[in-house]
Amino acid sequence: MxxxxxxxxxxxxxxxxxxxxxxxxxxxxxxxxxxxxxxxxxxxxxxxxxxxxxxxxxxxxxxxxxxxxxxxxxxxxxxxxxxxxxxxxxxxxxxxxxxxxxxxxxxxxxxxxxxxxxxxxxxxxxxxxxxxxxxxxxxxxxxxxxxxxxxxxxxxxxxxxxxIEPYRWEKVIVNSAINPVASLYLKKNGFILENKNAYNLSLHIANESKKIASLFKISLASDPIIELKNTIKFTYNNYNSTIQDLCSNKRKTELDYINLALYKIARKIGYQAKYNYFAYKSVMVMKDLLKENNRLCDSILNG
Missing domain, CATH: 3.40.50.720 (NAD(P)-binding Rossmann-like Domain)
Known part of the structure; x- marks a missing residue:
């Protein structure tokens, strides 16, 4: 081909x-x-x-x-x-x-x-x-x-x-819970399993995202909470795409299409996706912080 x-x-x-x-x-x-x-x-x-x-x-x-x-x-x-x-x-x-x-x-x-x-x-x-x-x-x-x-x-x-819809939504749920949380710490994905506060926040976001999927009657291929844990394990040493965007001073991050997107579509049907909105806004604060002090990204950008 x-x-x-x-x-x-x-x-x-x-x-x-x-x-x-x-x-x-x-x-x-x-x-x-x-x-x-x-x-x-x-x-x-x-x-x-x-x-x-x-x-x-x-x-x-x-x-x-x-x-x-x-x-x-x-x-x-x-x-x-x-x-x-x-x-x-x-x-x-x-x-x-x-x-x-x-x-x-x-x-x-x-x-x-x-x-x-x-x-x-x-x-x-x-x-x-x-x-x-x-x-x-x-x-x-x-x-x-x-x-x-x-x-x-x-x-x-x-x-x-x-x-593809059950799998696409499953991946959205997983990313909604991994990307912003690891980004707030500027840590690799595996850190979420090591830190109690990070893991609890990740679970809250994932469960809220799962709820949004159910409101839109998406039949998920598997339990996204299990897939969340598996994905973190498989990509334990990876800096996710949001961290890469933040540290490269990109104008936008992919959270516009993950957490913010989930918040917006949920709001249209009267559901307040508070954890997703918090996650998105928190990472935007981190984005502003890194503009002022990009040295926090030195170890990430330099491998």
């Missing part, structure tokens, strides 16, 4: 290597000069020579699948540029949280790739793998397994499911 991966951050570099090793023809689409083979590195996984091109160099090319491996807050802009330069009928979102799949569905036969792996970006096309368990691929409220069956991935546990 000819696959285009938009973005060469933590997720893009990881997917490019495992898909390349699975026999697919991979092109990473990035802001770069020209089009050339480039070394892509994921520490603890390995490295591969993969073609990296800018949009203009591949204008008009047809891809079997497009994978948008960008942050949720960059997705809309990436879709707009991709539609101008690239031909593809099928696309996958890899973003954490809500809204991303819905944006892709306007233009492509789309699904989500739920990624239960801990990955930290070191620099462009160079990241580090910190453990994890699986990939899940599927579409919202429809069975698209036939459409994505050729997206074979070797050496990584991958599930094609008949409806």
């Amino acid at each position: 000819k696959i285009g991966i938009i973005g060469c951050g933590a997720i893009g570099s990881f997917l490019s290597i495992i898909l390349n090793r699975s026999g697919h023809e991979i092109t990473i689409i990035e802001k770069t000069k020209g089009c050339k083979k480039q070394k892509v590195i994921v520490e603890n996984i390995g490295e591969e020579e993969i073609k990296v091109c800018n949009y203009k160099e591949i204008k008009g090319q047809k891809f079997d699948y497009l994978i948008f491996a960008v942050k949720a807050y960059d997705l809309e802009k990436s879709i707009k540029i991709a539609r101008k330069y690239i031909n593809s009928d099928y696309a996958l979102s890899t973003q954490n949280g809500l809204y991303s799949l819905e944006k892709l569905e306007k233009y492509y036969k789309s699904g989500s790739m739920i990624i239960y792996y801990g990955l930290n970006k070191i620099k462009k096309c160079h990241s580090i793998f910190n453990g994890g368990s699986k990939l899940i691929i599927g579409c919202k409220n429809r069975d698209c397994r036939e459409e994505f069956k050729n997206l074979a991935i070797k050496d990584v546990k991958t599930e094609l499911v008949d409806n």
Whole structure:
């Protein structure tokens, strides 16, 4: 299969290597000069020579699948540029949280790739793998397994499911409880299991997020509280994506699409998601603090 991966951050570099090793023809689409083979590195996984091109160099090319491996807050802009330069009928979102799949569905036969792996970006096309368990691929409220069956991935546990919604919501619940809590401490995910206060706050958020899912009649694939504990264990040594955004002084964090999104959709049906709102606002305070003193991030940014 000819696959285009938009973005060469933590997720893009990881997917490019495992898909390349699975026999697919991979092109990473990035802001770069020209089009050339480039070394892509994921520490603890390995490295591969993969073609990296800018949009203009591949204008008009047809891809079997497009994978948008960008942050949720960059997705809309990436879709707009991709539609101008690239031909593809099928696309996958890899973003954490809500809204991303819905944006892709306007233009492509789309699904989500739920990624239960801990990955930290070191620099462009160079990241580090910190453990994890699986990939899940599927579409919202429809069975698209036939459409994505050729997206074979070797050496990584991958599930094609008949409806991604239970899994997408499960991941939202898990991330709503891990990302803000670990970010408040600027600690790796495993710290939540080590600290009683952090763990209790994480459980309160997870249970509230689970309640929101039930209000929207989402039938979850498994108990998200159990999945929360398992995810923390599998990604024990990982700094989550929110910490990476905070320490890189990003304008937004993915919590806009996780905790804040949960709070907003719950409010529409009269439910006050107080823990999610507290988690979001607390991390925004941390964001302001780090603008004043980014040295708190030195150990994170320097590995």
